[in-house]
Amino acid sequence: MFITTQDEIISLMPTARWDRPEQLKGYLEEEERVALEPLLGTPLYEHLCLEYERLRKLYVDITAATIRPTGHAKTDPKVAHADVTERLERLQAGVLDIEYTGAEEGNTEVPAEDMAAIRLIRICQQIEFYKMLSHKAGLLTVSFNEGGGMNLVSGESYEPADEKRMERVVKDAYMSAGRATDSLLLYLESDAKDKKRFTERWQQADAFYLHKDLLFQTARILNEYLDIKGERMAYVSLVRDIRFCQNTYLKPRIGAGLLKAVIDFANKGLESSEQSENSDYTELLSLLRTALVFYVESRRTELAPVKDKLARRDSMTDAQQAMAAACDFIAENLEAFGKAAESSPIYRAQKAMEEQAELARKDACAAEERQRLASMEQNRKKLFTAFPATHRENPYYK
Numbered sequence: 001m002f003i004t005t006q007d008e009i010i011s012l013m014p015t016a017r018w019d020r021p022e023q024l025k026g027y028l029e030e031e032e033r034v035a036l037e038p039l040l041g042t043p044l045y046e047h048l049c050l051e052y053e054r055l056r057k058l059y060v061d062i063t064a065a066t067i068r069p070t071g072h073a074k075t076d077p078k079v080a081h082a083d084v085t086e087r088l089e090r091l092q093a094g095v096l097d098i099e100y101t102g103a104e105e106g107n108t109e110v111p112a113e114d115m116a117a118i119r120l121i122r123i124c125q126q127i128e129f130y131k132m133l134s135h136k137a138g139l140l141t142v143s144f145n146e147g148g149g150m151n152l153v154s155g156e157s158y159e160p161a162d163e164k165r166m167e168r169v170v171k172d173a174y175m176s177a178g179r180a181t182d183s184l185l186l187y188l189e190s191d192a193k194d195k196k197r198f199t200e201r202w203q204q205a206d207a208f209y210l211h212k213d214l215l216f217q218t219a220r221i222l223n224e225y226l227d228i229k230g231e232r233m234a235y236v237s238l239v240r241d242i243r244f245c246q247n248t249y250l251k252p253r254i255g256a257g258l259l260k261a262v263i264d265f266a267n268k269g270l271e272s273s274e275q276s277e278n279s280d281y282t283e284l285l286s287l288l289r290t291a292l293v294f295y296v297e298s299r300r301t302e303l304a305p306v307k308d309k310l311a312r313r314d315s316m317t318d319a320q321q322a323m324a325a326a327c328d329f330i331a332e333n334l335e336a337f338g339k340a341a342e343s344s345p346i347y348r349a350q351k352a353m354e355e356q357a358e359l360a361r362k363d364a365c366a367a368e369e370r371q372r373l374a375s376m377e378q379n380r381k382k383l384f385t386a387f388p389a390t391h392r393e394n395p396y397y398k
Helices: 006-012 021-040 042-058 085-092 112-140 163-193 219-223 232-254 256-271 279-297 305-332 334-341 345-385
Strands: 142-145 149-152
Touching: 006 021, 006 112, 021 042, 021 112, 021 163, 042 112, 112 163, 163 232, 219 232, 232 256, 232 279, 232 305, 232 345, 256 279, 256 334, 279 305, 279 334, 305 334, 305 345, 334 345
Parallel strands: none
Antiparallel strands: 142 149
């Protein structure tokens, strides 16, 4: 669990007063299990739990604006408050290329590895606390007593919040949890592109930002075709629909081999900053992504029933038109895709049409040849019957 002290709670909600944070243990553990662990993946989640315990022993407080090393440094007035606020802000902005000195005794610098873990744990604390608050605000306002049933929780010098304020708290907590979730995914994505401190463990999670088996590998690419406001969680929630539509609608139409070739081409462009010179693959990639996003749109369920039905119908129509355009482009440029297109139904259909055309041409040539021979035979007979009788009796002319 990432929240165990009152200071940690106050850093997340300054007006909170919980003398015994262990009372929230059950609620916090539930949010870690339901909301946080799926984002991190079990390997990274378990690693951060161990890191949390290690860092709490190494530093006095990992949630305050200052991180104070323990041991000798704790009693040294020169290093008792190593201000790292600026470094944390730079880390939050995705600047991970700063190297710090080692964690020697009395050193005012905090090692980069510790700073990265601290920043990640802080974001995790925001997610689990605000998620808990948005889900359990009602339960936190009442007490359940033997013989007394349910009672409203209040304290001296405090007045119970009215229903409107409670709704506002729940809404604000929900929004804060959403922003923290996007911050977590953005931070891990930035790390995966740079230092890769957490990538090996994180890539086993469903929320891993890079899906190299899809036409939309990242949230940024999907946002170019579908307005998801750049939100990573919106992309994560659509990954299953993207994979379903890709395998159900695109793969049977263009073939597994050609689809894989297009995805490999997209991944090469993702890894390289240079613009690809293969215009045929670039055009086909754009056409397939357009079709795929409309298929995904046709599966959306957040609209009202009437609007939802219309949206699904219109999106499916647009998807079919876009898919037809992609298939026509493939048929017109089969040679450009080489062997990758040979397993495609479009290639087989094109070859079947060419074979039928060749058979029809051969049949036409054969018919023409038969007609020519028949005409020659007919002319020979006419020529033979026109000879004098003496000639017709001559075996030479027969």
